Amino acid sequence: MDEKKLRVYTTAVSIAGLSVFLLSLWEVYPYYLPGSSRGDIWSYSLMMVLLMVVCRMLPIYFAEDKTLEISFVPVLACAITGGAPLAVVLFGVSTLFTVMQNPATKHYYWPLAREPRKELFNTGNILVSISAGGLPLLLAGMPDNLASLPALGLSLLFAALCILVNLTLFILYYQVGGMGQFGTLMRQNIGGLLPNIIATVPLGLLLGIVINMPNSYFYIVLFMAPLMLARYSFKLYLDSKSMHMRTIAALSMAVDAKDHYTQGHSRRVAYYSEAIARAMHKSPSFVADVKTAALLHDVGKIGIDDAVLNKPAALTAEEFELIQQHPVMGRKIIDSIRFSDTVNDAVLYHHHRYDAKGYPAEGPAPGELPLSAAILAVADTFDAMTSDRPYRNGMSREQALAVMQEVAGSQLDPKVVEVFISLAPELDAAHEPEESLL
Structure with a gap:
């Protein structure tokens, strides 16, 4: 500046x-x-x-x-x-x-x-x-x-x-x-x-x-009254919506707190996902839904044992199979909240892969991954690769983007990868304020 x-x-x-x-x-x-x-x-x-x-x-x-x-x-x-x-x-x-x-x-x-x-x-x-x-x-x-x-x-x-x-x-x-x-x-x-x-x-x-008009002052009061009532009604609606989003953010932070090795992961994924959706010129409602899904995408981990989530080493096959249940668990948890299909699909299918070889096994056919899930998958993959874990160091941005280019068309949606790579130089999650999620 x-x-x-x-x-x-x-x-x-x-x-x-x-x-x-x-x-x-x-x-x-x-x-x-x-x-x-x-x-x-x-x-x-x-x-x-x-x-x-x-x-x-x-x-x-x-x-x-x-x-x-x-x-x-x-x-x-x-x-x-x-x-x-x-x-x-x-x-x-x-x-x-x-x-x-x-x-x-x-x-x-x-x-x-x-x-x-x-x-x-x-x-x-x-x-x-x-x-x-x-x-x-x-x-x-x-x-x-x-x-x-x-x-x-x-x-x-x-x-x-x-x-x-x-x-x-x-x-x-x-x-x-x-x-x-x-x-x-x-x-x-x-x-x-x-x-x-x-x-x-x-x-x-x-x-x-x-x-x-004659007696205009009286009519002006009548004119302004419904305008102020409309403002008050909108304010009540947005206050309730804000409380709803704060509840979602709190739930997201609870998940991050449970998994010690992914602190701030949901916040960063939400930041990347929102940026991708905006760059693709999607509607404000779609952008908001993608952001919500990103905050909630790992909520299913609440049902997974802490010892598995916080294991300071690579997971066994049985433990990884348990981890693979978190999208389905997450979808069940948010069922009662009545989110849009955009949110539901992203939470359930963000690990399904573009070629349909991920998890859960049942889901969209190859090449038909819902866009919200495809966006979330790209954001989630990038943050996972660039974050440190007890058993490995995170990749550099350049290394992660190179890997994403290699798996575009198989693991990840190639169009979404292309958009993300074009945005990558402008994105810096380390400077993204916490309050932007609320």
């Missing part, structure tokens, strides 16, 4: 945001002068700032590690009813009053005091994005009738431009810091644009319509 370049870049974006804010303030300050045609501007501004603060403090969770900051909803409503410059100014003002919650400690803090450089960069990014999104509104002019197709079209353009510029500036942050390539990061994240637009544009347009 190039800290010097990052400081220059974040400072430049912060200055750009401040410049946009000052130019917008210069344009809208006449609205607040006595005798202005916008007689309700003070109450309107107070209402919009309050909505932006509340929405930013209470994002809607739509995935375990992703949120939709619904502060964009009042920003869009403000842009289509008051103009993009006013939206820039009011969002900038709202930043001064926004407090955030630390997910770990549940304590609230003021970002500008705790993380000033980060918050100034984020705010500058958003202000520049709002200004860019306002260009179609400036050029075409927002129609008076917000419940019309032209209004919907301009709202979509505003949202698309705003979110695209915001994403681009964030990706450039990683590019400048040497943490990724622009094209790769854009391809990985561009898919998130559509859900954001679909989720926020109708709400923003509807809020704009409500604002223009």
Whole structure:
């Protein structure tokens, strides 16, 4: 990470945001002068700032590690009813009053005091994005009738431009810091644009319509109530899902603790498996299932005698036959939890081999190993070969990859091996944080 370049870049974006804010303030300050045609501007501004603060403090969770900051909803409503410059100014003002919650400690803090450089960069990014999104509104002019197709079209353009510029500036942050390539990061994240637009544009347009109604304050409260209820429901769901994942992680650590010679094995296999699934451009649900399966793949070892698991020498044929039972035992253990077939197949068949000559003997035909099991097999094999055991030292990364190339097409799925080898230089399990599993 190039800290010097990052400081220059974040400072430049912060200055750009401040410049946009000052130019917008210069344009809208006449609205607040006595005798202005916008007689309700003070109450309107107070209402919009309050909505932006509340929405930013209470994002809607739509995935375990992703949120939709619904502060964009009042920003869009403000842009289509008051103009993009006013939206820039009011969002900038709202930043001064926004407090955030630390997910770990549940304590609230003021970002500008705790993380000033980060918050100034984020705010500058958003202000520049709002200004860019306002260009179609400036050029075409927002129609008076917000419940019309032209209004919907301009709202979509505003949202698309705003979110695209915001994403681009964030990706450039990683590019400048040497943490990724622009094209790769854009391809990985561009898919998130559509859900954001679909989720926020109708709400923003509807809020704009409500604002223009008589007694709008009363209707705004009615408008926000179901939004907050939806947020609360999603939060409850994700809290239960998080607890579920923590239980899985605890079970995984219990297995690693039982087998003294494979400490951290499940964590590393989960790290490798997740990286492979992402590199193969699989769906988020598939990636999550593969990660879960990796954490649980050795859970069947709970039913195997400690003396066999921790034997400081090579296993006898009888002992190895006992070890071979752990995939079936693991599958039985997780049966009652109702995991997806992706998880179940990976746990049961990660030792079955691509050519169907592994264990358990009954299973998919040669070449038909489920992808989740094939991914897990590659990750498990690599970690097993590179880990030290009492009776042998672990291989180097290069040696392990060479062996994997040799057994590709027999023991391992050749396509998965190819993907893993392409990823190997970027993977370093020693630096993968524990909390990434939860």
